[in-house]
Amino acid sequence: MEKIKSVIHEEPTLTDPILVEGLPGVGNVGKLAAEHxxxxLKAVKLADIYSVHFxxxxxxxxxxVAKLVNNEVYYSKSEDGSRPDLLIVVGDFQGLTPEGQYDISDYLLQMAMKYNVKRIYTLGGYGVGKILDDPRVLGAATSLELVEEMKEKGVIFSKGEPGSGIxxxxGLLLGLGKIYGMDAVCLMGETSGYFVDPKGAEAVLRILSSLLxxxxDFTDLESKAEQIDAIASKLKEMETPQLDEAPPEDLRYIG
Amino acid sequence: MEKIKSVIHEEPTLTDPILVEGLPGVGNVGKLAAEHxxxxLKAVKLADIYSVHFxxxxxxxxxxVAKLVNNEVYYSKSEDGSRPDLLIVVGDFQGLTPEGQYDISDYLLQMAMKYNVKRIYTLGGYGVGKILDDPRVLGAATSLELVEEMKEKGVIFSKGEPGSGIxxxxGLLLGLGKIYGMDAVCLMGETSGYFVDPKGAEAVLRILSSLLxxxxDFTDLESKAEQIDAIASKLKEMETPQLDEAPPEDLRYIG
Amino acid sequence: MEKIKSVIHEEPTLTDPILVEGLPGVGNVGKLAAEHxxxxLKAVKLADIYSVHFxxxxxxxxxxVAKLVNNEVYYSKSEDGSRPDLLIVVGDFQGLTPEGQYDISDYLLQMAMKYNVKRIYTLGGYGVGKILDDPRVLGAATSLELVEEMKEKGVIFSKGEPGSGIxxxxGLLLGLGKIYGMDAVCLMGETSGYFVDPKGAEAVLRILSSLLxxxxDFTDLESKAEQIDAIASKLKEMETPQLDEAPPEDLRYIG
Amino acid sequence: MEKIKSVIHEEPTLTDPILVEGLPGVGNVGKLAAEHxxxxLKAVKLADIYSVHFxxxxxxxxxxVAKLVNNEVYYSKSEDGSRPDLLIVVGDFQGLTPEGQYDISDYLLQMAMKYNVKRIYTLGGYGVGKILDDPRVLGAATSLELVEEMKEKGVIFSKGEPGSGIxxxxGLLLGLGKIYGMDAVCLMGETSGYFVDPKGAEAVLRILSSLLxxxxDFTDLESKAEQIDAIASKLKEMETPQLDEAPPEDLRYIG
Known part of the structure; x- marks a missing residue:
């Protein structure tokens, strides 16, 4: 079987679309944000991507009814040109191996190039090991110019965070995208790393909505966040003091 | 060496055969059922399938006398057209890696397409962590129409079971088969997950025999089941109370 | 890099040579026997085989002076036709992964076929978990005729030993060799599994010398065996009673 | 995606350059030495090497600003012919799997052959499990002549060190380089294996500077070494006596 097999549902005409990626990771921040x-946007499915790496x-x-696990690419055309056209990548899983991760990210970039994508936003969480009322959105980018542009939009660039990279x-869509000449930014919402975190997703999406x-409408995310907060509060009442402590080292990366 | 190497023993002419798969898994339910x-049916061996993934x-x-571990494909022609022709897949092992799993399932489907297979039944066990007198047969299918058809035959479709998918x-023969346009159903016999389980296999096979x-004749399976019951009873007498408790999370999937 | 890379030192003319393999495994029985x-025979190196699987x-x-780890193929021509020509495979390691194991064994068989090999003897150890004064040599073969032939030479075929196969x-040279139409026999010397075991190697080699x-001259192996016996005796004196107990299940296979 | 992807920044004309490699490993001795x-030499970047194996x-x-992890090849031309031209390999990581290690080393050697490299120095650390005031530099080489040449330069060749090879x-640049007909030497600076070790790197580099x-100017390395010494002294004061004991077996190899 070929390593990656895609089923194309539509071949829309898009004008220099921006690629947005949100796959499972720490706090599922990126996945929640991209799915929301x-x-x-009532985006339309463009392709299903299956792989031996899942x-x-x-x-x-x-x-x-059964569905093979996959990644999915959606598109959304701007109706009036007031915002860019979009390609949005979501999915059940990331590649299981380093080689799988590279293969799938490269595949997505090849598809992005076909649609003339010149800019990428990848969405993720940054595990900080405590529950925050007002999570920051940290950034990384493929050039100093992009870093400056993002700072103006409220993205935090903090030396040494995340220390272990992305x-x-x-991360790969930035690293490989840069090699292919694309501008790419990673937006990372702070999250405890203990729960699925709609609040981190909302923080990321507030920045992204301004960028795009x-x-x-954040109502859905906010009500999900309230449910999680309620659970977290109960756990705090049960006096599990370690909730405010640092997470294990390996939770400190981005999904 | 090529990743998969098959030795073809016969090339029978079959009329739209149905593919039945039963490989090792939880309680070996699928394997026991397919072998029985x-x-x-006194099915005849069609092919040996060897692979670097085993x-x-x-x-x-x-x-x-030594035999390289493999999967085997058998066929059984209906003598009078009262039932469909069959291809039956059994074997010693499943692929050891995710990529191996995909490669082998895809290889089986390519072979199935050559024989014009349009429907697949995969057989497995569903680990429930306790010994049941009367195991249910849970199902999953590639379309809502198939789900309805199976419900009429007594297959249980229970929301959230199995929660982690198959x-x-x-699972793959359903997921990949669906992409290739085949109808596929997975029949999962409830099983404790602690023993090889002929009772779960019998439950699956009773549904399958009706479908096909x-x-x-279940005599053999029933006497095997009695032996296992005898062992289980002895273990209960020895008061190992955890036998009725939930199994570890990772036993809750299908083989 | 290609997965397997060989450096050929000589291309001798051999008459239907027999292939003998002895690579690292339980008790290093096969490796010791093949190297002895x-x-x-003062065999001559024919090829070095390097691989990404090592x-x-x-x-x-x-x-x-550094040498890349490898497998090596030697040959020995019969001077007077009183015994068959031989190809002998020894080495530092076996393939690290299942796929590597298959690739390397298949590569050896392709080379064997080029030299018209029709029979293979593979040498290994069978871990029994206790120190034996007089280890048996167990066998497995690719056909019932070969089993009978080997029994006459004193090889033991014991139902259920080794239970988990080889x-x-x-094992692979038997399994794949059989598919390629070669006769193959595995000779397994009983060994504790706790030490490198020259006594097990001698037992295997006594059978093999008769077959070939x-x-x-066993002097070297016997003096090595005495050294190991001395060490084992000292350990027994130190009263480590578990030496006579069964080894963990995963030591019960053949290298 | 291809397994290894390189971006070539320059294609300099070099005269029989010598390849020097220093990648992460025990005490990061090789990496520190090569980077220093x-x-x-104010070496200039020739190529970035990316790989699915990282x-x-x-x-x-x-x-x-984000950068995909990689290996990098630099070059330095001799201005007056008083020393050889150099290719220097440094990087963030080594290949994650055995196959990845082979692929990347082979790729580097193919590039080296294009530049007519005939000699290679690989730099690494040799973990000895205690802090040494005056670390030795151990060697391994692809021929006896090279061993003799290195001994004259003060490199130690000590039977059984390192016992497990490199x-x-x-190691691979020696082993594969030898097959390709290149002379290659590994210089291993003794190091505790507990810290990043600039002192070990200096020892290696003193030998290498004489060879090349x-x-x-060692000022930077020496001040780094003093910082590490200060940390080590403090730890000693805190009476952690195990600092002078042998390290776990698996630290005893070379990076």
Whole structure:
């Protein structure tokens, strides 16, 4: 079997679209943010991407219908040119091995180049080991000019954070994209690393909506965040003091 | 060496055969069921499938004659057209890696397409962590129509079961088969997950025999089940109370 | 880099040579036996086989000269036709992964076929978990006729031994060799599994010398065996009673 | 994606350059030494080498600009012919798997052959498990003649050190280089294995500067060594007596 197999559903005409990626990772911040963006924009599925680098697994919907695990590419055309066209990548899993990670990110970039993508935003979480009321959004970018541009939008660039760099698709799309001549930015919402974190996703998406000039209704994310907060509060009442301590070293990277 | 190497023993002419798969997994439910079906139908070996994705190992028969571990494809022609022709896949092992799992399932599907297979039944176990007198048969399928068809035959579709989806060949043949346009159903017999489970295999096979319109003598499986029951009873007498508790999370998937 | 890279030193003309393999494994029985045979026959190096499937490592000789780890193929021509010509495979390591094991064994068989090899003897150890004064030599073969032939030479075929089959090159050369139409026998010397075991190697080699009609001086192996016996006796005196107990399950296979 | 992807920045004309390699390993001795050499010679970057065999990761500079992890090849031309031209390999990581190690070392050697490299020096550390005031430099080489030549320069060749051979790029460039007909030497600076070790790097570089006839200012390395010494002394005061004991077996190899 070929290592990556895609099923193309549509071949839209897009004008210099921006690629947005949000796959599973720390706090699932990137995945939540990208999926919320996709819902808000009523984006349309362009391709299913299957790979031997994903787990050999089907997932079931509530009716019992099986779907092979995959990544999915959606698109959203601007109706009036007030914002850029978008390609949005979401999915069940990231590649299971380093080689798989590279293969899949490279595949996505080849597809992006076909659509003349010149800029990429990758979304992720930055595990800080404590629950924050007001998570910052940290950044990394492929050039100093981009760093300056992002600082003006409120993205924090903090020396030594994240110290170990950025692991996974959110990092590779920057690293490989840079080699292919694309501008790319990683937006990382602070998150405890203990829970799925809609609050971190909202922080990331507030920056991204400004960058993309799209309006987003955050009601759904906010109500999810309240549910998580309620759970976290209960856990605090049960006096598990380690919640405010540093997480294990290996949670300190980005998904 | 090529990743998969097959030795073809026969090239029968079959009419739209149905593919049945039963490889090792939880409780070896699928393997027991497929092997019993194969014995009952006196199915004939069509191909041996060897692969670098299997363990580098030979197994010995009682005389000391060695055989490289493999998967095997058998066929059974309907004598009078009262039931469909069948291809049956059994074997010693599943692929050792995710990539191996994908490669082998894809190879089986390529072979299936050559024989014009349009429907697949994969057989497996669903580990529930306790010994059941009357195991249910849970299902998953590639379309809502198939789900409805299976419900009429007594297959249970239960939201959130199995929660983690279906891992291995029984899942991949559905997921990849769906992409290739085949109808596929996974039948999962409930099993404790602690023993090889002929009772779970019998439950699966009772549904399958109805689906395939074949008559099956269950005497052998039933006597094997009694032996296992006897062992289980003794263990219960020895008061190992954890037998009725939930199994570790990672036993809750399908082989 | 190609997965396997060989450097051919000679291309001798051999008459239907028999292939003998002895690579590292339980008790290093096969390796010791093949290396002793090679020394006794003053066999000549035919090829060095390097592979990405071996560890990324050089070993040093006593002078500090480095050699990339490898497998080596030697040959020995019969001077007077009283015994068959031989190809002998020895080496530092076996392939590190299942796929590596398959690739290397297949590569050796392709080379064997070029020299018209029709019969293979693979040498290994069978871990029994206790120190034996008089180790048996167990066998496995590719056909019932070969099993009968070997029994006449004193090889033991014991139902269920080894229960888990034969793992590694000693198994694969049988399994793959059988597919390629070669006769192959695995000779396994019983060994504790705790020490490098020259006594097990001698037992294997006594059978093999009879099969090949070669005379072998066992002095070296016997003096090595005495050294190991001395060490083992001292350990027994120190009362480590577990020495006579069964080894962990995973030592019960063949290297 | 191809397994190794390089970006060539310059294609200099070099006269029989010598290849020097220093990648991460025990005490980072080789990496520190090669990077110091590179700084001292103001070497110029020739190529970036990216690979699926490296971690799927970007690292960030102090400004937040991301770079895909890689190996880098620099060159330095002799201005007056008083010393050889050089190619210097440094990097963030070594290949993550054995196959990756082989692929990358082979790739470097193919590049070296294009530039007519006939001699290689690989730099590494030899973990001895205690802090030494005056670390020795141990050697390994591809021929006895080279061993003799190195002994005259003060390199120690000590039978059985390192006992397990040399693992990683520093070993493979010798082993594969030898097959390709290149002369190669590994210089290993003794190091505790507990710290990044500029003192070990200085010892290696003092030998190498004599071999290459280059003058090197060691001030930077010496001040780094003093910092590490200060830390080590403090730890000693805190009475952690195990600092002088042998390290775990698996620290005893070369990076």
């Amino acid at each position: 963006l996709l819902d808000q 787990p050999p697994q089907v997932v079931l919907d509530d009716d019992g 692991v996974g698709a959110s 000039n799209v309006e987003i | 079906l194969l014995d009952q 363990p580098p190992q030979v197994v010995l028969d009682d005389d000391g 891992v291995g060949a029984s 319109n074949v008559e099956i | 045979l090679l020394d006794q 560890p990324p490592q050089v070993v040093l000789d006593d002078d500090g 793992v590694g090159a000693s 009609n070669v005379e072998i | 050499l590179l700084d001292q 971690p799927p990761q970007v690292v960030l500079d102090d400004d937040g 693992v990683g790029a520093s 006839n280059v003058e090197i």
